[in-house]
Amino acid sequence: MAREIDLKIGGMTCASCVSRVERALKTVPGVLSAAVNLATERAHVSALAGAAELPALIAAVEQAGYQAEPVGEATPDMADREAEARQAEIISLKRAAIVAAAGALPLFLVEMGRHFIPGVHHWLEATIGEQPWRLTSFVLTALVLFGPGLRFFRKGVPNLIRRTPDMNSLVVLGTSAAFAYSAVATFAPQLLPAGADHVYYEAAAVIVTLILLGRLFEAQAKGRTSEAIKRLMTLQAKTARVVRDGEEQEIAIAEVVAGDILAVRPGERIAVDGEVVEGASFVDESMITGEPIPVEKATGATVVGGTVNKTGAFRFRATKVGAETMLAQIVRM
Template structure:
């Protein structure tokens, strides 16, 4: 698979610079063609994505002494539930041309993407994530809610769907399994309603479980199948959907089936969705607690540091501390960076 990428390059000043960049890139394995334009400070590269990627091209430009202009975008992604979701999103992003790096974090529900702005725009990145079946919000989106609020909303939605599923699946299981366990219960049920009425009641109970409580699995599962990237959602969709549709056909047109095979499996569809919802609920709650713990640890990270430069003690942002700086730590203060003790004594 070939990709055509355009890269803005900083630092080129003459025709020799152009020639140097072209020679280095054309020698790179997987690069089929490279043309560098000094006037626009851009390189047009055609590469074989099976042999190399934009990251290798960017590294080669950096190795030649120039800088490839890149941008970084961050997206908040809802609906992720497992490592497979992370891999699916990263795969969907990396299929796009001009992607230097794509990192998706399940704990923070965030995707950090480094890309070539001359090749691809953030809107296409967002569209790729949406097409993979996930809800995405850009870091600067004005309608963004705080992460804690989004997590609470997701947990509340899961709780609501789980309660509905449990409330309807438990009586469904009693109707289906009860007569197998207790003949007395079976006799009492048949006195109350005929067998066909109980079969229709099973359908009434399971339909909200599938259509309402389990709708998330069908929307996300269909998106996974459309992109030929099946996962847990598509598995739940196929399993519960097959049980529901087969049972509905056996209920409404039993004559289509051989004698004795028009059985109902509504309880299978309900139990599948209910148990998976329970797992999602527990996972989301645990992930929220883990995220809170990470944030508490990050708050302990000092934001500023005192350093000695040219005999003067300066207080600077910790990001500006350079290798070789002497950092001054006063009693009781947090240590802002790794290092070796060169003098003095104190309590930490």
């Protein structure tokens, strides 16, 4: 019999990271399938019961160079923490992108200008001079690479050492090659063939800036996803009215178990998924179907947690609670 496991994955930056994490999870004995979503940073694993224990899955992901932790039951607090972490990431990337752009922009304007506008080249020779400009370019590029661009080296170099290069590794190789060649052309041009002492500082700085901008846009898109999840979590009822020993008791939703009989009054939000056993009403299921017209519910009909009871009162038997409800599954997607 198969069981489902959800993990939160950290450190992924590109599609190759997704495939690497999936391969790592599939190497764990007992794993039937593994699917990783880059946008939500989640992994869904299907494994044989009694096999592929959680510590083994986490160890496999960490060995591949990423972080993993179990996904707990979706709660508003969890959504708040994820939203805060995402906002902190956006602020960090925005700051890094601004600093990188401040260093890359003058390099780009001058180097491209001297290539396409002869006057810029003559102005540079007459005012700053070729060698002083190269030294200035060296300093600006070093600040970009080893300031905001250091994040690429921290992830890319270890992956190169493990012989599992990713997007960060490609950025490191490309920018390092351009920077190293330009440094030789600046400080030891005699080591290069005649006429080959060109510099490519602007290429290294602009690559880092553009990749950072891409990461910023990606983080903002993920942030909107987190906000959507947070809004979904507000649809979940905090308490439920359970019928026990013939009396209605209001308890926390976490205490509801499958098989409990729950009572719902007009205007209340349905706590968990279940099947109507007594009474009838109309339920607003627009959060699930998008249909604004309330749906009639009578004995035998299914109800979904998070939807709103409109007119009548009824009782239903809980069939899915906690992480098994439809709302929780939508949040996990």
